[in-house]
Structure formats: structure tokens, C-alpha cells
Amino acid sequence: MLPKELSYTREHEWLKVSDENMVIIGITDYAQEELGDITFVELPEVGQVISGGDSPVTLESVKAVSSVYSPAAGEIIEVNSRLDDEPELINESPYTDGWIFKIRITGAMITPLLSPGEYQEFIDSLD
Amino acid sequence: MSVNKKLDRTPLYKNHKKIDAKLAPFAGWEMPEMYGNILKEHLHTRSANSIFDICHMGEFIIEGKKAEKDLENLLSCGLASLGSGRCRYGFLLNDEGFFIDDLIIFKYSCTRFMIVVNSSRITNDAEWICSHLSTSTSFTNISDKTAKIDLQGPLSFKTASSVFPDIEFVVMNRFAFIEFEYEGIKLTASTTGYTGELGFEFFMPPESAVTIWELLLEVDSVKPAGLSSRNSLRLEKGLPLYGYDITDKITPIEANLERFVNFNKDFIGKDALIRQIRNKPARILTPFLCAGRSTAREGFTIYKDNKPAGVVTSGVFSPMLNKGIGLAMIDQSISAVGTIIECRKDDTKINAVIIDLPFIR
Incomplete structure (x- = not known):
């Protein structure tokens, strides 16, 4: 089940938007399933300023290497440093302990945000 | 890319589907890549035992009557010194000493042998072998009539003995094989x-x-494992993979596999190998250990002092070491154990060190 309080992207990321343009970003259960066991997470520096569409995070899994994109321009406020030693948190709890980074956004979203229902429809159409 | 050819399916296809294996194309086959979790399959094989569909x-x-003589000429490994009921790892090489394939040969007697080869090489191997046999020697490709299931892990002997209680597996050393019957089924088991x-x-x-397959799976300690964990398992032990670490542009000398070549006999490719040893090969297949979890994979370029000096041929995350490991074809001059190298692809840079095999004991 997709958590109702989150928004989703077609890049299989989830966003938790809170006040003051703070957004927490992670990858969806569908994405972690596709990647397989995640073995390494390259996290950005806190304070790094990025543009929308940049990929501040690289995920390595037993099967592939993939990027996590930022849906908007902004500044990295916090990263989940537990992932340095426990990258498997993304596989085990992608929507909670496996969150990846927090960003203060300063620009518009460059990718449409999907509701849980819309994202579910999107992944159903992929299979 | 479009793939028009229908993929072959092994006799175990339905069993894999039933337990939601993730299937993927491999060498023209639809093979189980994993059964849910590659890392767990890897670690389970190291600590208990797993079965693999290798059909x-x-x-x-x-x-x-000339089978042994013909094969001595075709293969890098010696057969005269190999006893009946034993197997040996060896290579088919061309005249230039390049790999046609790597294989295991089974000796039933001086007049009867089985060769087990890579699926992607069946056609090439068959053509090459047939064109080098005496007229009295027969060649039969039994690939379509043969299924293969691997049981691997420290509990394998215990498992095999419980499933086939009448068979004395304990007398088998490594690289031996026996033929036996179980409820009318003719089986060959090799300790390979x-x-x-x-x-x-x-x-x-x-x-x-x-x-x-179902009989083996009934044993509590046995779990199925897919080709992905098989790949990380083989690489942790430094075993090369045809098409990646060894190819038709690489010799056993460059691949650091000279110990599987018997120079006390004549075989196709021998002269080329001797020449190469004399002239010292410019490059050599070398194991490396990444500094951390980030893994240099196949295709990464190796740099030393900011100069390109080789290429990664296989790279995986090692579940036993919790670090990236791999094999790279590198300049002989930087191959000393302890040499620090950098593996690069696009913006990614990974530090690594040249080490000795195996990655794990």
C-alpha cells in the first residue's frame, strides 16, 4: 500500500512536502524492488545547492547503479546518514527509515507530482 | 534493441514461476535471476546450501579409440594423468592461444569423455571440436537431453546423502563424479x-x-538461488566468467590461469602461449578490492597516476566483505599487490587496491 500522505513522481520517488518548502525525498517500494538489494548510497553534502533535475544521490544495488533526482532547485538541508552503514534500510522501509535527503526548495517542481492513486495507476501500466 | 528470438525455457520454468522467481534473459534462455533477495541467496550458499537451475x-x-588423443590436442589440460571418474578444468584455445571456451572435462575411460561448456559457446565449441577429431571419434551434443542442477554450499554432502541415502558421496574428493540411479532416474553427480x-x-x-529439484528442496536447509548470486559467489572466489574476464581476445597467460595449462604435452595454442610467456604479456587479469561499498563494475576504466591502465572485466558487491570486488585487465606494470588504483566511469571515481586471490578463503 502506498502511504496516503506522500506525493510521487514518474521517476519512482516519493516526496513528503511540509511547510516552509521543506521536502523529504526517498524512492518507492516499486523502485527498491526493481533495484534489488541496495549496497551503497552516495549522499550529497548538507548545504549543497542543486538545480531541479540534478541527481544529488547515487544508489548502487546488486543489480544496477541508479540516480535519485531532485524534483526542484534548492538546498540540501539534511541527509539520512544511517544509509552509509545500512543502505538496506531503503529496501526494508522505503517510506520511513529509508528516506534519503531533505531539501529546501527554491524553485518550481520540474516533474508532475502524482497522488497515490495516480502513481498506482502509473506502475500498474508498467507491468 | 529488439529481440525476436523466443527465449528457451528450462524444464524447471514452472517451478520458478510458482515461487515468483525473477526471470531474465541469459544466453538465449529465460533463467531465474533471483528468488527475492540476491544477498540472502549468496549468504545462504556460503553458510548452508542452495540449488541452482543450470540446465x-x-x-x-x-x-x-582415439578420443583421448584428440582431446589432448584440443584441450589445455592433461588427460593422460586424469583417472576415470575424475573431472578437470581446462580450456579450448585457438591457434593464437585465445580462449574459445573454458570447460570441465569428465573422463569415463580413455575412450569416453563428457565436456561441460558455457551455454553461449555451444555452437562455436561444437564446430571447433568436430573439425579437430579423428574420423573414428564420435561427437554428440547432448545439451538438449541433459538437465543440470547444482547443489552448492557447506551442507551439500549432508543434503545429498539424505536425499540419496544409498550413495556413498563421502568417498568423493573434489573434481570426481559418479553415475547412479534413483527410482529409475539415471543421474551423474560431480563434486564441482x-x-x-x-x-x-x-x-x-x-x-x-x-x-x-523438488526432492532437493524438501530438505529444510536447501533454498533456491539464482544466477545473480551465482555471479557474486564465483567472483568472490576469483573464478573467471567467459565473455567477461576471458574472451576470444585473451589468452590463459593474460588471464593469470597458467596453472590450468599443461605444457608437458602438445595442444592447439601451445606455441602462442610459450611465445607470450617469453615476451612477457603486456597486460594481466588482476583482482582488486574497492575501498568501500561503492563498486567498480564491468567497463570501468582503471587509472594509475591519472593515466588509463586497464579495464574492469567483472565487478560486484561482495556480501562477505561488504566491499566492492572485481577483476580487471591491467597493464603488467601496475599489477603488484598493494598498488592503489582508481576506477572511473563518467563522474564516478572509486579507489581500489590490487590484491591476491581469493577474495575470501
């Missing part, structure tokens, strides 16, 4: 494999594969 691999029977663990490869008729 895609090729098997040839070579028979005749591709994980570096104790274990067996079971050969049987395809119509019996489901029976044997």
Missing part, C-alpha cells in the same frame, strides 16, 4: 561447481529435473 549449460559426449563451495552438479534427463 542452460552445454554437454558433449566424445567417444572412440561455480561458487567455490563444496557441492555437486547433478546431470539428469530433462523430464526428471522437476522430480530432483
